[in-house]
Amino acid sequence: MKRSAARNAAKILTLEDARKRAERILPRVLFDFVDGGAGDEITLRENRRVYDDVSFRNRVAAVPLEVDLSAKVLGAELSLPVILAPVGPIRLVYPDGDRATMRAAGAAGTAAILSTAAGTPLDDVIAATTGPAWFQLYFRGGRAGAEEMVESAQRAGYGALFVTLDVVGGTMQTERIRHQVDKLARLRGETGLDSAIPLGLNVRNAVVFAPELVRHLRWTMGYVGDGVPTKFASADPKYLEEPAKGSKPAYNSVTWADMDWIREVWKGPLVAKGVLTGEDARRAVDHGVDGILVSNHGGRYLDGVTSTLKALPEVRSAVGDSIQVLVDGGIRRGSDVVKAIALGADAAVIGRAYAYGLAAAGEAGVKRVIEIFRREMTWAMKSLGRVSLAEIDETAIDASKLFPARSHTD
Ligand SMILES: Cc1cc2nc3c(=O)[nH]c(=O)nc-3n(C[C@H](O)[C@H](O)[C@H](O)COP(=O)(O)O)c2cc1C
Numbered sequence: 001m002k003r004s005a006a007r008n009a010a011k012i013l014t015l016e017d018a019r020k021r022a023e024r025i026l027p028r029v030l031f032d033f034v035d036g037g038a039g040d041e042i043t044l045r046e047n048r049r050v051y052d053d054v055s056f057r058n059r060v061a062a063v064p065l066e067v068d069l070s071a072k073v074l075g076a077e078l079s080l081p082v083i084l085a086p087v088g089p090i091r092l093v094y095p096d097g098d099r100a101t102m103r104a105a106g107a108a109g110t111a112a113i114l115s116t117a118a119g120t121p122l123d124d125v126i127a128a129t130t131g132p133a134w135f136q137l138y139f140r141g142g143r144a145g146a147e148e149m150v151e152s153a154q155r156a157g158y159g160a161l162f163v164t165l166d167v168v169g170g171t172m173q174t175e176r177i178r179h180q181v182d183k184l185a186r187l188r189g190e191t192g193l194d195s196a197i198p199l200g201l202n203v204r205n206a207v208v209f210a211p212e213l214v215r216h217l218r219w220t221m222g223y224v225g226d227g228v229p230t231k232f233a234s235a236d237p238k239y240l241e242e243p244a245k246g247s248k249p250a251y252n253s254v255t256w257a258d259m260d261w262i263r264e265v266w267k268g269p270l271v272a273k274g275v276l277t278g279e280d281a282r283r284a285v286d287h288g289v290d291g292i293l294v295s296n297h298g299g300r301y302l303d304g305v306t307s308t309l310k311a312l313p314e315v316r317s318a319v320g321d322s323i324q325v326l327v328d329g330g331i332r333r334g335s336d337v338v339k340a341i342a343l344g345a346d347a348a349v350i351g352r353a354y355a356y357g358l359a360a361a362g363e364a365g366v367k368r369v370i371e372i373f374r375r376e377m378t379w380a381m382k383s384l385g386r387v388s389l390a391e392i393d394e395t396a397i398d399a400s401k402l403f404p405a406r407s408h409t410d
Pocket residue numbers: 033034035047085086087088089115116117136164273295296297298299300328329330331349350351352353
């Protein structure tokens with residue numbers, strides 16, 4: 001398995017290679033779940049497309065011999081400003097995926113953020129790395145559930161807490177998988193609009209998905225070999241599982257009062273994930289956060305919200321230099337990271353990009369993806385004549401197409 005994973009990783013030269021491999025390997029419903037977005041996928045496409053609207057202002061005859069990509073983010077020294085996002089079902093993507101991801105991040109000198117919806121206990125995941133490990137909190141099970149998760153994360157040694165603020169309900173609106181989800185829902189006798197995502201492998205799911213499981217035998221064998229993980233593992237299941245019909249929803253959306261409470265309970269760096277406007281950014285600062293992750297959940301919740309790169313300068317100018325600002329969504333190239341830094345980010349966070357690598361070649365695939373980012377960033381920095389991230393500012397780019405009202409000459 002290890003040797004073939006290394007061979008598969010070596011075949012990945014760009015993120016698009018990794019995505020194509022993931023598409024071949026994963027059962028359709030799982031690939032679509034990872035790859036897809038909400039509604040008509042307008043925000044999903046925009047997240048990616050806006051990077052094309054930013055061009056570089058390169059410098060000639062000024063190529064530095066070495067470039068330094070290191071960054072200090074939320075108190076951690078990273079070898080490059082590319083952090084792995086919380087992706088809940090990562091253990092479905094590849095056997096032991098939560099630990100593989102954390103290990104790959106540590107080996108590459110960067111951080112990974114473990115999701116509340118992870119399939120592996122917090123202690124086991126952090127034990128897989130000597131690098132920085134961070135935790136993402138969903139407010140499942142209200143304050144009681146949140147308190148248990150925050151305390152476990154603190155006890156286990158997670159160095160920063162990301163509170164996801166942009167979800168309003170439990171079911172993700174990834175419409176590409178509706179046809180399959182609906183088939184299951186009808187089998188369960190549910191005909192409403194709120195059918196849940198079929199995470200688990202049970203008899204009913206197996207029947208519906210049998211042709212897909214056979215067509216993707218390598219994935220199926222891996223999943224079975226991993227013990228058929230179907231459960232969330234970050235806290236007591238009573239907080240995490242979908243509640244019985246008719247009872248209160250498991251996801252409570254977080255309020256600013258909850259943020260104040262989390263600020264009291266959590267001692268380390270606290271980050272608001274999902275902020276897209278200057279007003280909310282200032283508000284988050286008023287409630288004591290140490291960082292903001294400009295995010296629209298990879299275009300998976302409210303289709304039609306702004307792309308993250310477009311929101312970034314507004315958020316940065318609202319908070320000034322008082323806190324760190326990270327950005328995620330659509331980042332698929334090292335050059336994208338450089339553009340994001342030029343527009344005010346301290347670091348970039350990648351979700352699908354590493355999930356594709358993981359699907360294609362496990363831990364080696366995630367490492368490969370990070371190394372592609374490192375290589376492409378180095379190339380861009382050299383061409384821009386910039387030695388360190390501190391030297392990247394708006395003069396490195398022309399963003400006048402994205403922001404017609406402002407340009408580098410303003
Ligand atoms: C399959 C999938 C699962 C995700 N699960 C979570 C999650 O559990 N918690 C969370 O805060 N964000 C989750 N996200 C959002 C990511 O953390 C991140 O915001 C997003 O993937 C960034 O966009 P990108 O995939 O284009 O890089 C998920 C994203 C994907 C694609």
